[in-house]
Amino acid sequence: MHGSGSGEVGGFRSARHGPEQRDLKTGMKHSGIVKTYIFLCLWGFTLAAPAGEWIYQVKPGDNLWDLAQKYLVSMRYWRPLQRLNGIGDPLHMRPGLRLRVPESWSRIRTVGARIVALEGEPLIDPRGVTPERKARPGEIVGEGDRLRTPAGSRILLEFSDGSRLLLQSGGDLTLQRLEGYGDGEVGQTRLKLPVGRLENQANPKQIQGTRFEITTPSLVTAVRGTRYRLTVDDDGSRSRVEVVDGRVEAVGGGHRAQVAAGFGVVADAGSPPKQRRLLAPPTGVELPEVVEEVSVTLHPKPDPGAILYRVQIATPGDLAPPLYDRVFEPGPMLVDLTGLADATYVLRLRAVDRDGLEGMETVRTFELNTRPPAPVQLAPEQGAHFANPRPEFVWARPEEAVAYHFELAADRDMSRRLVDLPRVNGERLTLERPLASGDYHWRVTALDAAGRPGPTGALAEFRVLPEPPEAAPPQLEEDGITFRWRPGEEGQWYRFQLATDAAFEQIVEDRRMSQASVHLADPGPGTYFLRVKTIDEDGFEGPFGRVQTVVVPAPERDLGWLVLVPAAFMLLLSL
Known part of the structure; x- marks a missing residue:
């Protein structure tokens, strides 16, 4: 027999009341x-x-x-x-x-609860008959069993009516009563929590007649269809209830309180429960749908009523045991994801008030993709400039990588891809075609043995420089000498040097100009060496072009006066 819900939690059931019955299926003929x-x-x-x-x-x-x-x-x-x-x-x-x-x-049947999942090494003491031992996934626990979750351990139970309970690390729970009507789906559950923290989703199918009760040293909670959290301090002196959905009846110190969703109670031993409104879900929590880093930093908007924040990460599912559970002080929260495998996760964040009540939670679902790790790009380095139009791309081999996806584009957002190689074997690559001068962006993503990509590699920018300018043959003019060279890109400046030695240790001219030419006054006869380089708008100076040699001849002299001197001398002698 079952209630309006469905599904029997695997367990033991035995009739507890009523005499032995005869088979009446044959009707009323006998x-x-x-x-x-x-x-x-x-x-x-x-x-x-x-x-x-x-x-x-x-x-x-x-x-x-x-x-x-x-x-x-x-x-x-x-x-x-x-x-x-x-x-x-x-x-x-x-x-x-x-x-x-x-x-x-109705007959009352003894039912069991199933261990759906666990983390760490939770312990079970089966009715005190056998020594305490490690709990096992899928195991059935029953009345009288005691469960403990040492540090780092958690255990998730499912009861006959579909209720689920997650006992967090440091908890101690005794199953005092596990009974049911019909086929057991209508549950009557009573538990004892002397210390610890749990989350409970009671009677999610809303089966009529189901009751779920938990006793602590200072409080008794009773529900019929509710999701809530319950905490008992280490010394057992204070209990806290935080109602997420539904309603909880809390009895303590001779007083009874009906606690609705969004509210909580704090109860000290012997004192009536004090009801409080829970803090609102934190806002300003930004988390990408796909996380490709081994850590994320959360920046929730400060809540003046919060003294702490709790961050939990678990796999999707009702009350799945958290794989990450940490409390932060207000401010930026660095969440370390290194211990998590690549999968889909749910992050929960809630504020904690001065009474220790944890508020309503903000939930974010994300996909973690950190393996294989992104390769470290070795060359070209970020911001590199060089004249070689066929640079060699080099990167390090990360663990688990068997191949790589290589991308090269002319823009930062990679919308104008020039090269897209889905699978590259090895950690070096030289492009077949030379690159034109300009700015480029490249990245490389590792692939695992199944061809699945890891996180997208970092974007590195480099620049291929235009060929350095070379001066044309100089033009000798009456007032000096003019040098010209091929103009560069728009906005570029030039640096011109003229020296009397090929090592440019004896520089006679060193100029910067915006035009692709320079005019020098008569430098005097001799052999000179010149070179030119470009200067980009951002101030980057490219390499000098090929050194060129120019010979400035001595000017031809007018020797007429040398002829006039001997003639005058002869005239004087004849007188």
């Missing part, structure tokens, strides 16, 4: 059955339905006789059950009909 029928009818007129009820949903082939035999403490209750639900024909009921079944008429 005299014994007729006598039983008359007997039950007589009893039925004197029985009234109590307040506590659970619901059974009729399946094809069900009849009231079989249900009474299987689920009620006595066959005498079948007639009151018929009247309570207004059933005309007890042998033919419509499938899907919801029957109200009083708890006081």
Whole structure:
């Protein structure tokens, strides 16, 4: 028999009440059955339905006789059950009909809870009969069992009604009562938490009649369909309840409090519970959908009521044990992801107030992709400039990498890709075609053995310089000498040097200009050496071009006066 929910948690169940029953499926033809029928009818007129009820949903082939035999403490209750639900024909009921079944008429069955997941090495003490031992995934625990979660351990339980409970690190939990009606899905659960922290999703299927109760040294919580957190300090003196969804009844110090979603209570031993509004979910939490770094930094907007923040990371799923659980002080929060495998995760962040109550949480789902790690790019280095139009690209080999995806583009956002090689073997690459002068951006991403890419490699920028300018043959003019060379790119300047030696240790001219020419006054006859280089708008100076040699001849002299001197001398002698 089951409630409106479905699914039986694997466990042990045994009838606890009621005499041995005979098989009544053969109907009312036998005299014994007729006598039983008359007997039950007589009893039925004197029985009234109590307040506590659970619901059974009729399946094809069900009849009231079989249900009474299987689920009620006595066959005498079948007639009151018929009247309570207004059933005309007890042998033919419509499938899907919801029957109200009083708890006081029902058999109570012992049920179990299943260990759905665990982390670390949680311990179990089975009813105190055997020594404490390590808990195992999939194991069934029952009444009287005690569970402990030493530091770094967590355990997730699922109960017969679908309730789930996550016992966090440092917890101590005893299963005092695990009972159910029908086939066990209508659960009656009572637990004891002397110390520790847990999260509970009670009766998520909203099965009528289910109750979930947890006792601490200072508080008793009772719920019928709620998600909440419960904490007991290490010395057991203070308990805290934080209601995420639904409603919790908290009893302590002789007082009773109804705690709605978004509120919490703080209860000291012997004192009534004090109710508080929980802090709001933190805002300003930015997290990319795909995280490719081994850490992320969170910058939530400060909450004046928060003294701490808790960050948890877990796999998707209801109350999945957190793989990362840390408390931060207000300010930037560096979350280390190095211990997590590449997968989909859920990050939860909540603020903690001065009473230790943890508030409503902000949830972010992200994909972690950090393997294989991005290769370290060795050459060209970031910001490199060189004249070689066919540079060699070199990177280091990260662990788990078997090949690489190489990309080269002319823009920073990689929208104008010039080279896109999906698979490159090895850690060196030289392009077949030379690159034109200009700025370039490149990156390389590692691939694992299955061809899956790791995080996208860092973007590195480099510049291929234009060929250095070379001066044309100089033009000798009356007022000096002019040098010209091929103009560079728009916005470039030039540096011109003229020296009397090839090593340019004896420089006679060193000029910067925006035009691709320079005019010098007569430098005097002799052999000179010149060179030119470009200067980019950002101030970067390229290499000098090839050194050129120029010979400035001595000017031709007018020797007429040398002829005039001897003639005058001869004239004087003749006088």
